[in-house]
Amino acid sequence: MSKLDLDPQVVRKARLLAERAAEPIIEMARTHTTVSVERAQLRLAGLSGADSDGLPWVNHLVDAVRDQVGLEHGVALPVWDALLREPHADLSALAQAAALGTVTFRLPSGSDADAATSLARRAAREGMGRIDRRRTERDAMLAEVGDPPKPWIYLIVATGDIYEDIPQAQAAAREGADVVAVIRSTGQSLLDFVPEGATREGYAGTYATQENFRLMRSALDDVSKELGRYVRLTNYASGLCMPEIATLAGLERLDMMLNDCMYGIIFRDINPRRTFIDQRFSRQIHARAGIVINTGEDNYLTTADAVDAAHTVVVSQLLNERFGKEAGLADSQLGLGHAFEINPAVPDSFRLELAHAQLVRELFPDAPLKYMPPTKHMTGNVFAGYLLDAFFNLAGVMTGQSIILIGMMTEGIHTPWLSDRDLALENVRYVRDACGALAEDFVPRPDGLVVQRAKQVLSESVDLLDRICDDTLLNAIADGTFGVTRRPADGGKGLDGVIERADTYVGPALDILETEDPHAGRTEPTPAGSVKR
Amino acid sequence: MTEQQTTTDVPELKDIPSIIRPYGDTTGDAMVQTSFTLPVPAGKRAELAALALARQMGLDPASVVHAKPMGPDFTFFIIYGKVNHLIDYAGIEVPEGREYPLLSAKEIELAIRTVLNRRLVVVGACIGTDAHTVGIDAILNVKGFAGEKGLEYHREIQVVNMGAQVTVEELVARAKAVNADAVLVSQVVTQKNAHIHNTKQMAAAFHDAYPTAVGPGIGRPLLIAGGPRFDTVTEDELGVDRIFGKGTTPGEVASYLVHALLPNWTPEERS
The missing domain is CATH 3.20.20.440 (D-Lysine 5,6-aminomutase alpha subunit)
Structure with a gap:
């Protein structure tokens, strides 16, 4: 029920303008990749871990591929081609060899490319399956221990030490928090790699790492069962x-x-x-x-x-x-x-x-x-x-x-x-x-x-929105429209990690994400229009 | 945010008794209120522990007006009590007020034009891991703070806002490259005293990078640190020329820049 008597025409116009403003950006995202998108696809394929200095193997592998053949084709083809050609046990062994500079990457073609693509697809499928299973697991937990009514109460934990965060988060849940957010160390947003392992040292927050995620989710599962309501975990x-x-x-x-x-x-x-x-x-x-x-x-x-x-x-x-x-x-x-x-x-x-x-x-x-x-x-x-x-x-x-x-x-x-x-x-x-x-x-x-x-x-x-459509969103951001801060499209950190995709680009995880309904096979109906294909 | 209280409204000392105690509702009642948490389960024994602490804090008599369990292992207390301390107000030194006059935007621009005859260059950054640009942006951005426009607003001031998580090396290099008259660093994150460490490191790097400097603005940029939690340290301890705390407005900073960098100029020259 509308209490404000908003004009549906105006609301529709606002959404249409937002769609128009977003379109060029979406087109750019469809035709480009980044070092982090490529690393994410390797993580989905199961590559984890880091060297003794803490630099993750995904960074080593993506950097090595980029140095030798570039990233415009994606990492999947050169990486799985190398796995097929050279006697590395798995992605991790390949990444370690690549870090030492002993792997020669190439861009395969013909049946070699087909073979590499097929293997890469299988790895991406397995990774996506792991994510799907985690979602099913959440649904099962929600059904089992119960979903708290809204509004959900959201509390923040930020000690810098995951082992201090855990009891604080559990205490917060017992005190009534429905959602616990673990604030990240302020340094993390500008790191071009994800730290590894359980961490005990952070500034104004705790590093987001896979192991910290796992530890905290597991601790909140325990307290969810104890309290009879599912306590959600938030990160950045x-x-x-x-x-x-x-x-x-x-x-x-x-x-x-x-x-x-x-x-x-x-x-x-x-x-x-x-x-x-x-x-x-x-x-x-x-x-x-x-x-x-x-x-x-x-x-x-x-x-x-x-x-x-x-x-x-x-x-x-x-x-x-x-x-x-x-x-x-x-x-x-x-x-x-x-x-x-x-x-x-x-x-x-x-x-x-x-x-x-x-x-x-x-x-x-x-x-x-x-x-x-x-x-x-x-x-x-x-x-x-x-x-x-x-x-x-x-x-x-x-x-x-x-x-x-x-x-x-x-x-x-x-x-x-x-x-x-x-x-x-x-x-x-x-x-x-x-x-x-x-x-x-x-x-x-x-x-x-x-x-x-x-x-x-x-x-x-x-x-x-009208002005943004006329001017483009990137220009509007450059002009300081949001938060009064001016940010030009070619300024800021991380531009060197952006690569235009070639016609031959292969991103097996991206293919799955682009072509499949992310909510398929779930009992909860997907609201109409939420998936555009 | 609160404006810094100025000392101009304080009545003459002769109106104030020289020995003072806290005031609840009667002169000399010495009543105060405090709250704290003890790491013990709630109950009679916990309340006695709270009263014992209150007594050691100088509250006597004291009463627990509120005790509330916070989980099984902690209890929160609110205490009212009478303190037995006397303060010799006459012996409290009157703190120095602002050592420079607050100038209008026009006066600031006139000062720079008249004395410097070029734009005054200010480089600002959040250094170290601190990613909170809200402070530096409030001072530098045109938008400003508390109804005052930021330094960017002045045509006579060239602002280089380097943003967040700038390293000390980057900051020194940029300050040298643009021939900065002043360098402003903002530090919001205070965990493990990061704001103190970062600022000291920054100051030391500038003193190293300008070995022949005679003083602020003479052979090296004026060094200014800003942030909400610098109240426990002095400029000398940090190695900077000026610290600005919570609630500082861009106008105060701009006026200070004129005062420190153009010491020979006075607003009287405005004719």
């Missing part, structure tokens, strides 16, 4: 290794991944082309793995003004939706982000927050929206901060948000103490229980401020 598929981290998440049954279409560009100065190409592959994997993505629109409001820039959030959400659906994500996998960041000194700030939150709810009725608490206006006055967090919780409940990240009254002072987290949960529990189904009763006056403001933001969003 962003930065230069987005496709690989998405693949590892699929292989280790992570449940949600931060995965925004523009976050890395704007906040981490990663090259826009690299980001969009990596992103499409990562989203195809997420779609297949049944992972819910979390987008990062809340971040725009930490640099831009939450009232002035409200429409940039909506525009980014529409773009994230378009990119996500094109990559095969269902509506139920689109955890679009937004935030409660309006300056509390602004008159009617709460009404404006309600307008923005309700607008997003109505634009994306089937998406598990992720609502982020105030950060910018948390002043160090913990008492006022507690109140502001309560209003955030209230806005979340009134507008039917799906995933609520729990605000800490000590935001901006220190990483949350045990008591901060406990008080924060007490806050959200009170609001949730006191309000009950208040969302049903919240019907803004037809011509009131909330409805008018929502319509205004939607109309500004359409105007901005």
